[in-house]
Amino acid sequence: MLKFILKRILEAIPTMLVLITVSFFLMRFAPGSPFSSEKTLPPQVMANINAKYGLDKPVLEQYVTYLTNVIQGDLGPSFKYKDFTVNELVASALPVSAKIGAFAFVFALVFGVFVGTIAALNQNTWLDYSIMSTAMIGVVLPSFVLAPALIYLFSIDLGWFPAGGWLDGSLKYMVLPVLGMSMLYVATFARITRGSMIETMNSNFIRTARSKGLSFPYIVMKHALKPAMLPVVSYMGPAFVGIITGSVVIETIFGLPGIGKLFVNAAFNRDYSLVMGVTILIGFLFILFNAVVDILLAYVDPKIRY
Amino acid sequence: MLSKTAKVEALNNFSTNLEIEGRSLWQDARIRFMRNKAAMVSLFILFLITLSVIFVPMFSQYAFDDTDWYAMHAPPSVDHWFGTDSLGRDLFVRTFIGGRISMMVGVMGAFVAVLIGTLYGAASGFIGGKTDRVMMRILEILYAIPFMFLVIVLVTFFGRDIILIFVAIGAIAWLDMARIVRGQTLSLRGKEFIEAAHVCGVSKWGIITRHIVPNVLGIVAVYSTLLIPSMILTESFLSFLGLGVQEPMTSWGALLQEGAQTMELAIWQLGFPALFMVVTLFCFNYVGDGLRDALDPKDR
Numbered sequence: 001m002l003k004f005i006l007k008r009i010l011e012a013i014p015t016m017l018v019l020i021t022v023s024f025f026l027m028r029f030a031p032g033s034p035f036s037s038e039k040t041l042p043p044q045v046m047a048n049i050n051a052k053y054g055l056d057k058p059v060l061e062q063y064v065t066y067l068t069n070v071i072q073g074d075l076g077p078s079f080k081y082k083d084f085t086v087n088e089l090v091a092s093a094l095p096v097s098a099k100i101g102a103f104a105f106v107f108a109l110v111f112g113v114f115v116g117t118i119a120a121l122n123q124n125t126w127l128d129y130s131i132m133s134t135a136m137i138g139v140v141l142p143s144f145v146l147a148p149a150l151i152y153l154f155s156i157d158l159g160w161f162p163a164g165g166w167l168d169g170s171l172k173y174m175v176l177p178v179l180g181m182s183m184l185y186v187a188t189f190a191r192i193t194r195g196s197m198i199e200t201m202n203s204n205f206i207r208t209a210r211s212k213g214l215s216f217p218y219i220v221m222k223h224a225l226k227p228a229m230l231p232v233v234s235y236m237g238p239a240f241v242g243i244i245t246g247s248v249v250i251e252t253i254f255g256l257p258g259i260g261k262l263f264v265n266a267a268f269n270r271d272y273s274l275v276m277g278v279t280i281l282i283g284f285l286f287i288l289f290n291a292v293v294d295i296l297l298a299y300v301d302p303k304i305r306y
Numbered sequence: 307m308l309s310k311t312a313k314v315e316a317l318n319n320f321s322t323n324l325e326i327e328g329r330s331l332w333q334d335a336r337i338r339f340m341r342n343k344a345a346m347v348s349l350f351i352l353f354l355i356t357l358s359v360i361f362v363p364m365f366s367q368y369a370f371d372d373t374d375w376y377a378m379h380a381p382p383s384v385d386h387w388f389g390t391d392s393l394g395r396d397l398f399v400r401t402f403i404g405g406r407i408s409m410m411v412g413v414m415g416a417f418v419a420v421l422i423g424t425l426y427g428a429a430s431g432f433i434g435g436k437t438d439r440v441m442m443r444i445l446e447i448l449y450a451i452p453f454m455f456l457v458i459v460l461v462t463f464f465g466r467d468i469i470l471i472f473v474a475i476g477a478i479a480w481l482d483m484a485r486i487v488r489g490q491t492l493s494l495r496g497k498e499f500i501e502a503a504h505v506c507g508v509s510k511w512g513i514i515t516r517h518i519v520p521n522v523l524g525i526v527a528v529y530s531t532l533l534i535p536s537m538i539l540t541e542s543f544l545s546f547l548g549l550g551v552q553e554p555m556t557s558w559g560a561l562l563q564e565g566a567q568t569m570e571l572a573i574w575q576l577g578f579p580a581l582f583m584v585v586t587l588f589c590f591n592y593v594g595d596g597l598r599d600a601l602d603p604k605d606r
Contacts, residue, residue, distance in 0.1 A: 015450045022451070026459060140587045142539050144546045144559070145580045148566035156570055245454040249546060253566065263455065264547055267462040275459055282452045290450060 005295055012287045019283040020070060024063055027272045053077065053273075075277035080269045086277035089262060094281075096166060097247050097258035100174060104182035104243055111182075112189025113232060119190065120197035121220065131190065138187025143246050147180035147253045164255040177254045181246050185239045192231050200228040230301055237293040241286055335524070338600040345596025348589035355586055359405040368396035370403040371554035379572045389574040391564060400556055401579050407557040408538050408583070411472060415537035418476025420530045423483025428518045430484070431491030432510070442488070445481060453478040454543075461549045468551055475540050479533060486529060490522040524601040531594035535587040542583065558583040 041049075050056045054065060069076060075086035119131040154176060155163035161176050200206065201224055209219045248260035255261075259278060266274035339345060363370060368386075374394035382389040388397035430441040457474045464470060494500060495518075503513050542559025544550040551557045558579050565576030 012450070015447045018447050019451050023456070023459070026456070030459075030464065136588075136591075140535075140584055140591060142542060142583075142587075144542065144562055144566070145576075145584065148562075148569055148576055149580075152569050152573065152576075241452070245452070248454070248458075249543065252547065264458070267458050267549075270462070279452060279455045279459065282455055283450065286452055287450045 001298070004298060008291045008294055012291055015287055016284065020067060020280055021063075023276050023279045024066055027276050028059055028062070030270075030272075053079065070280060075280070076273045078271055078274045080266070080271035080274065086274050089274060090259070090277060090281060093257060093259045093262045096256055097244075097251070097260060100177050100181065100250070100256070100258065101243050101247060103174060103178045104185070105240065107178060108182040108185035108189055108239065108243075109232075109236070112186040113193045113229075115186070116190035116193025117197055117220070117225075117228075120194045120201065123198055128194075132194065135187040135190045138183045139191070141183070143180055143184065144249050144253065146183055147176070147250060150176050150180055151253075164253070166256050177250050177256060180253070181243060181250045184246075185243065188235065188239070189232060192235055193228065196231045197224065197228045200224045203227075226300065230297070233293065233297050233300055236296075237290045240289045240293075244282060244285065335597075335600040339596055342596040342599065344592050345600075348592035348596070351585065352589045352593065355405065355582070355589075356409065359402045359409055362402040363399050363406065366396070366399045366402075368399050370399045370556070371395065379568070379575075381572070382574055388578045389572065391575055392568060392572075395554075397561075397575060397578060400561060401558075401582055404556040404558045404561045404579060405582055405586070407468075407551055407555065408541060408559070409586070411468070411475065411541040411557070412534045412538035414472045415475040415479065415541070416530050416533040418472060419479035419483055419533055419537070420526060421480075422476070423480035424487050424519060424522065424526055425514075426480065427484035427487030427489075428491050428514050428522065431488040432495055432514050432518055434492075434495070438488075445484060448481055454540075457544070458547070458549060461544065471541065471544065471550060475537055475544075478540070479537065483526070483529060483533070486525060487522050490525055491518050494518055494521055528594060528598045528601060531590060531597055535590040535594075538583070538587065538590075 047056070054062055057065075066076065073087075075090070078084050078086050078089055081089060115131055115135075119128045122128050151163045154160045162173055163176075165173055206219060206224060209223050214223075244260075246260075247258055248264055250256070251258045251261040252264060259282070263275065263278045265271075266278065372395060374390065374396075376394070377386065377390050378394040379392060380386055380390040380394070386396050386398060388401055391397055391400065426441070426445075430438050457478065460474050461467075461471060500513060500517055503517055508516070538558070541550055541557060542562065545557045545559030546563045548560075548563065550559055561579035562576065562583070565572075565579060569576045
């Protein structure tokens, strides 16, 4: 098992390298510069600025410098917010996104699996049909339609929750963003759970457990749940990726000071180093989480050899 | 009792009267698809939406970028069926023009993705061995890259060109397609008719395009139908962030973004585009599910 984990982590290194390289050269060859504004600066000043950020050196040297810095965990200075480094900006934004993302992920997983299990155990009854058709709506409705609809209903009409803002992450401000972000994944987890649960409940070992006279809740909790979770675990990777990507939209709608908003603003401001830093960070999180899911899958699924 | 010849004759008569028609896989699938009511209704609605996004803007009395300063934020009325937006532009026309762009991006994006994915997957699965391993390794690396973020970088830095958006979106989505097709190809590769083609001296490329690709077409058809709505969603995602199509042109995502900003005073600006988009996505999903059921050989 330890060897498998080590191998999985080693495999992530070339991926990381490709990501850093691609984003670095994409930035360098992009037309325009973060310092070109309406007011043209004197050439001496431009030269000074370029020298300060090391942009006057050959591209290859810049690349090597950047790579060594990134490996040491230093994402460089921000081009736009002159007093901040990328690390500081990310450090202030990441907790916001992490908090919402974690809530959304856990909610989607727990609630989705719960609802999906209920639908599976009541297969082809009105309960099943109503859960599944609601889930279909959840799958189809994009977050940028759902979130404004939630604001309209709960903030403007009913006035239960604030329409946006963060206020240091108080619970009231988090309800709508978390709901808007997680609905799609609640629905998807529910659909996946229902399918695999039905399959599991019809398998031979469940019949054996029933004929032994075990109680129904015991069978579901003790025997059926773990094998039925396999497809759910393998969907956890894509769900995580989707929630991070979705944070771009949700944070824009609700005006939250998170990573997604930081990224969109940085892209609009042509703040190359910040954009690059966030892309690399997110790529790192993707790779890390996918490795975790793979290891988890190897643990849950006895068929996987490592 | 009948004699033997009489029996044979009777049997012959019987069999000529029986009209047994051979049915191909595709005929079979079509019959099953036609029986699926949800899918047929969805297909019909999609047909109507496609027709209207093409023709409504042509025959409407308003142009999509005509501003009417006397009717800003006008609610739905006889003049403006869906009301007007913040610049007094007719939302009825804009919804359909936006739909035209969204559907176009969806179909084109899916087409690019299917083309790259099918060829890549078929090549990887068919050639096998070391090439297959390398190609799949590349795919795995690409999987781990946060593409949505790269696309955002791409469109902000290299200009908001609709063609670029097609290509960028299509280039993300081919990864899944390639995996599915590779799996199918691997199982096809061992079949006798492929060996026969080999023996006849058909080139590798010829076998891929003439024998492998047509045989994975069923599963490709299913996934492309499911890919179109996800492409529409991706385009809307970009447009919603203000990175997609640019004014005065519009798309469903761009309309939704405008609508979300003004929903307190003009809910119809959000409602109508959202309704059309959600119905379209719904229908594509149902048609895709229907196709999958119709083409799934396990379902015989």
